[in-house]
Amino acid sequence: MKLTILGCYSATPRADAHPTAQVLQIKNHQFLLDCGEGTQRQLRKYKISFARIKHIFITHLHGDHVYGLIGFISTMSLLNRQQELNVYGPKGIKELIDVQLKLSKSRVSFPLNFHELSSKKPQLIFEDEKVSVETIPLEHRVYTNGYLFKEKLGERKLLIKEAEKYNIDVAFYNNIKAGKDVVLDDGKIIPNEKLTAPPPPPKSYAFCTDTVYKPDIVEQIKNVTTLYHEATFQEDKLDLCEFTKHSTAKQAGMIAKQANAGKLILGHYSSRYKNLKGFKTEAETVFPHVELAEDGKVFNL
């Protein structure tokens, strides 16, 4: 699982700071999470294949999370993409894109599927044999969802040397990997645990932006491997959080602690803070494993 931060700053732009967008590589997928203005240039800059992105998850319809989507779609069409693209996001996102395509008289060269969300409860919105994606309902000034990406438990790993020790025919290997015991010719049973090692524990990633401090998400993200939680402000601006529906770095740390997260990544910094260290220091007062998102930074999770 690998996370590339394309942008992690809040709305007011700076020459050297991009709005929210990130790419999550998980199993065979390359998911795009949010798509602020300039995301397509950032994808180019960090040499991430446009074609491999088949699913885009948008948290909410504020511009710093979605204004790059129309440009990404238009470019895919210019490049004559054929493969379908799935966009998950709040109700209205289809209209947002359709109006712009209509007014520019643009056709889309590929099947573009919108999955519009309006539920206020967690929903399973994507699943295949290796990965699932659920919404995490958040609370912001507009309808907003975070997303929880979970690997599924893989197959047990065959210990070939052990199997050879018992002269087990390779024809049985698939059964063993599927968890079955083996009955030898002499009737002796070799339990599966002797022939396999457990699969690596499945990893998970929770992407939570933008939101007020909302402890009722903790149950859903319990024991998450990595939590990305917005930290627009520090505690000196706690009063602004309720008004703007954002969180402080300390509040992000509190969520990580309560959820027993493996790691917390902070982002969505307000441009009023010139130095990011204060976010880390503040979150570390409640939770020890804190990292700072930065444009272009890659996390191997």
Place this chain on the structure above:
Amino acid sequence: MKLTILGCYSATPRADAHPTAQVLQIKNHQFLLDCGEGTQRQLRKYKISFARIKHIFITHLHGDHVYGLIGFISTMSLLNRQQELNVYGPKGIKELIDVQLKLSKSRVSFPLNFHELSSKKPQLIFEDEKVSVETIPLEHRVYTNGYLFKEKLGERKLLIKEAEKYNIDVAFYNNIKAGKDVVLDDGKIIPNEKLTAPPPPPKSYAFCTDTVYKPDIVEQIKNVTTLYHEATFQEDKLDLCEFTKHSTAKQAGMIAKQANAGKLILGHYSSRYKNLKGFKTEAETVFPHVELAEDGKVFNL
């Protein structure tokens, strides 16, 4: 008159190339011409005041000329701009912005006036005592206008030493600058030409993108000081020009020559050309004074 190129490449983005946007400083104005994705970051990068931009001229509704407009407007609102902003562009531009503001539940903090265009003939769309702006109807795959910016002829310049030679009272100076002769106490008439120098010749700038080769614009832009004309292709791709409704560098040179332009600036290069020199060389086969637009380049016109 000063022109700053924020972006000058055609639609397919590259990490190091921005879509069309430029800032024209003319007299006391700072006009924004087109607004491709990422324009607000480019404005920051080149330290151009957002607040001084009061008029934005959009040529057409293809994404590489307008997808940065919503971000610019949103940011102006976040910064609590009060001053009105005027946007000139094809019919539909109001809907393009309004839908996005509605879906993000954003309010605009300032009067935002759209001037929607649909005429296929040149129109005077802005005028004050120093500057005028006309549309230049172009031919592209969608409704498109270029824009012609013209300084007005200024006042004649008072030659104070000459006035003093005749002991003319300063109370007469405004009349002299307005072009009047002076009658001395002895009845002698001093003609205005002896007391003033002519004003500098007014400058003009024609912004023509995107368009096929369209020689019927020549009459309107005759003797223009500086012509910016798109050159998406070179002559090797002449066949693509008619199909995509774009021009070659040579065709841009032909327009400049016929219009007797002072200077030609090329831009809107297709990303298939890795080296821009070929555009200049090709245009120079028909017109001598050619310059290449490049992101961040400033032209003192």
